[in-house]
Amino acid sequence: MKILVSAKRVSDPNARLQVAKDGKWIEGDVEYVMNYFCENAIECALQIAESQDGVETVAVGIGDEDTARFIRQGALARGIDRGIYVAAEESEIDSDLIARIYEGVVHRERPDIVLIGKQAVDGDSNQVGQLLAEYLGWPQATFASKVELQGDEAIVTREVDGGLEVIAVSLPCVITADLRLNEPRYASLAGIMKAKKKPLEELEIDDLDLDDADPKVKVVALSTPSGRKAGVLVKDVDELIAKLRGEARVV
Amino acid sequence: MIDLYNPTEEHGALRQMVRDFAEREVGPQAAASDRAEHFNVELFRKLGDLGLLGLTVSEAYGGSGMDAVAAVIVHEELSAQDPGFALAYLAHSMLFANNFYHNANDEQRRRVLPKVCSGQWIAGMGMSEPHAGTDALAMSTSARRDGDDYVLNGAKMWITNGAINDTELGDCFLIYAKTSDNRGRSLSSFLVEKGRPGFRLGQKIKDKLGMRASPTAELVFEDCRIPVTNRLGLEGESTVHMMRNLELERLTLAAMSLGIARRCLEIMNQYATDRHAFGQSIRNFGQIQKYLGDSYAQWRAGRAYVYDTAARLSLESQGNRMDSDGVKLFCATMGKDIADNAIQVLGGYGYVGEYQVERLWRDAKLLEIGGGTLEAHQKNITNDLRRVGVLR
Numbered sequence: 028m029k030i031l032v033s034a035k036r037v038s039d040p041n042a043r044l045q046v047a048k049d050g051k052w053i054e055g056d057v058e059y060v061m062n063y064f065c066e067n068a069i070e071c072a073l074q075i076a077e078s079q080d081g082v083e084t085v086a087v088g089i090g091d092e093d094t095a096r097f098i099r100q101g102a103l104a105r106g107i108d109r110g111i112y113v114a115a116e117e118s119e120i121d122s123d124l125i126a127r128i129y130e131g132v133v134h135r136e137r138p139d140i141v142l143i144g145k146q147a148v149d150g151d152s153n154q155v156g157q158l159l160a161e162y163l164g165w166p167q168a169t170f171a172s173k174v175e176l177q178g179d180e181a182i183v184t185r186e187v188d189g190g191l192e193v194i195a196v197s198l199p200c201v202i203t204a205d206l207r208l209n210e211p212r213y214a215s216l217a218g219i220m221k222a223k224k225k226p227l228e229e230l231e232i233d234d235l236d237l238d239d240a241d242p243k244v245k246v247v248a249l250s251t252p253s254g255r256k257a258g259v260l261v262k263d264v265d266e267l268i269a270k271l272r273g274e275a276r277v278v
Numbered sequence: 279m280i281d282l283y284n285p286t287e288e289h290g291a292l293r294q295m296v297r298d299f300a301e302r303e304v305g306p307q308a309a310a311s312d313r314a315e316h317f318n319v320e321l322f323r324k325l326g327d328l329g330l331l332g333l334t335v336s337e338a339y340g341g342s343g344m345d346a347v348a349a350v351i352v353h354e355e356l357s358a359q360d361p362g363f364a365l366a367y368l369a370h371s372m373l374f375a376n377n378f379y380h381n382a383n384d385e386q387r388r389r390v391l392p393k394v395c396s397g398q399w400i401a402g403m404g405m406s407e408p409h410a411g412t413d414a415l416a417m418s419t420s421a422r423r424d425g426d427d428y429v430l431n432g433a434k435m436w437i438t439n440g441a442i443n444d445t446e447l448g449d450c451f452l453i454y455a456k457t458s459d460n461r462g463r464s465l466s467s468f469l470v471e472k473g474r475p476g477f478r479l480g481q482k483i484k485d486k487l488g489m490r491a492s493p494t495a496e497l498v499f500e501d502c503r504i505p506v507t508n509r510l511g512l513e514g515e516s517t518v519h520m521m522r523n524l525e526l527e528r529l530t531l532a533a534m535s536l537g538i539a540r541r542c543l544e545i546m547n548q549y550a551t552d553r554h555a556f557g558q559s560i561r562n563f564g565q566i567q568k569y570l571g572d573s574y575a576q577w578r579a580g581r582a583y584v585y586d587t588a589a590r591l592s593l594e595s596q597g598n599r600m601d602s603d604g605v606k607l608f609c610a611t612m613g614k615d616i617a618d619n620a621i622q623v624l625g626g627y628g629y630v631g632e633y634q635v636e637r638l639w640r641d642a643k644l645l646e647i648g649g650g651t652l653e654a655h656q657k658n659i660t661n662d663l664r665r666v667g668v669l670r
Contacts, residue, residue: 096287099287099291100287100290100291100294104291104295213295213298213299213328214291214295215295215327215328215329216292216295216328216329216330216333216342216344217329217337217342218329219288219291219292219295220288220342220343222291223287223288
């Protein structure tokens with residue numbers, strides 16, 4: 028069995044970002060971290076590989092040069108067998124193109140399962156897994172909080188509005204990982220040292236023979252959220268109720 | 279990414295891994311462990327799973343085979359969250375494991391190091407005594423040869439990891455003892471395991487000012503018989519072992535000050551923005567700016583000095599005493615001063631536990647005493663300077 032997992036770097040959600048002068052991207056000394064949902068996908072793949080023989084795990088990362096470091100230190104150091112890095116200008120790819128790049132990688136690798144973080148915590152698009160399943164004509168199980176393999180099916184518990192839904196999807200399939208799927212492990216120091224020697228293939232988008240390699244989404248403008256206005260101190264409960272009734276109209 | 283502080287991609291990945299672990303698992307327990315004077319053994323053993331406990335020990339014995347820079351990174355990151363926990367790590371991994379690895383023979387390494395690197399055994403080192411601290415060579419613990427044994431008598435004081443709780447000894451120790459009065463060749467070192475007849479826990483040291491998350495104890499030896507196979511190296515050879523390992527000890531203690539200083543800076547920086555007085559953020563006031571500006575510059579200076587020294591410190595040999603004393607002399611006081619500045623910036627909030635800087639200030643003070651007092655560093659540097667004409 029072969030499992031493909033996503034390894035995407037995202038700008039640190041705790042960092043303060045600056046919009047670049049052209050208003051279309053971010054700039055400055057941006058710290059990057061591994062996308063949290065990708066960490067869940069990686070952990071899920073590792074647990075499957077540890078629970079049965081003959082599972083190969085492959086991490087895929089798409090983006091700027093530094094992405095290769097995240098594949099090595101975020102995925103291979105945790106125990107993923109090898110990596111594929113697809114070079115791309117991050118400001119010039121959208122979710123659709125990323126899904127097509129994954130499609131190209133899937134045609135080369137022929138995995139049984141593609142495990143992807145349900146969304147990236149910077150762009151928050153939540154599209155790649157779904158688009159990929161459509162392009163491949165594969166079943167999809169999104170927002171997975173539990174994954175069990177039974178024969179040639181994956182039994183996936185999904186976090187949906189109002190509760191949990193359990194579905195069975197036949198392999199090959201696309202599964203997108205939610206936060207409660209598992210508790211991602213830390214890379215051990217031994218893992219970090221071993222990662223140096225694991226294979227990490229480097230590809231260009233052109234190597235994948237995509238029918239369509241043009242992004243569909245154009246960033247028109249980025250802006251930082253406007254600061255919150257200062258609150259108002261009320262003198263007493265009567266004034267509060269009056270404001271809730273009169274101005275906010277919530278009671 | 280590749281810089282003085284992360285000279286290789288692996289150093290960077292190590293820092294990220296330790297920082298993630300420290301923020302998620304070490305930080306949240308720090309205040310409670312401090313308050314209860316509790317050594318968190320379960321958490322400590324997780325350091326073994328991560329490969330950190332045998333950081334500088336070869337892979338052949340269960341270690342990770344890393345260098346002095348890696349040791350600095352781990353101490354800096356752990357100490358930023360919990361200096362007490364970091365001190366227990368230092369005693370185990372630097373004072374015992376690194377020392378033992380470099381001075382034991384192959385049989386001894388195979389017997390002991392895998393258990394120490396995994397965290398199955400908690401380890402420490404015994405040098406100071408109730409009546410001998412800075413004047414280490416004046417120690418009185420003796421080891422008298424008797425057939426295939428040595429008979430150990432005496433006591434060791436201030437031993438980090440000496441006990442893992444109020445009643446239970448740590449698992450194994452590297453103990454320095456006098457085997458002769460021959461000046462310069464008087465010291466030998468021994469592996470002493472828990473359970474040897476005549477080896478017992480003296481007092482568990484309570485009510486320390488800081489570093490309360492690390493256990494401290496007195497170890498007592500009364501006609502304790504140790505087989506010759508537990509002696510490290512040749513008889514009388516261990517003054518060299520001690521001097522060499524003190525370099526790494528002082529370097530990593532200085533690294534702990536870096537972690538304390540960075541954390542205190544982050545806390546006072548945020549507070550100076552959030553706190554308003556006289557209609558504005560207090561960071562607009564010149565008096566507050568002195569605390570922030572001075573603290574930042576001192577931290578950066580200390581950090582550059584520590585990593586510069588670490589890059590040149592070989593674990594195989596000695597020869598960096600001036601700077602291993604120097605970094606600790608500078609950084610111990612730097613860390614304490616920055617913690618003190620943070621308390622001052624935070625005012626009343628800084629004086630109570632919730633904002634962490636109160637604990638960090640108490641922890642920082644130990645670094646002016648433990649592993650060499652400021653005065654010992656000043657003495658050593660002055661002695662070594664005598665032989666130096668031109669400073670390059």
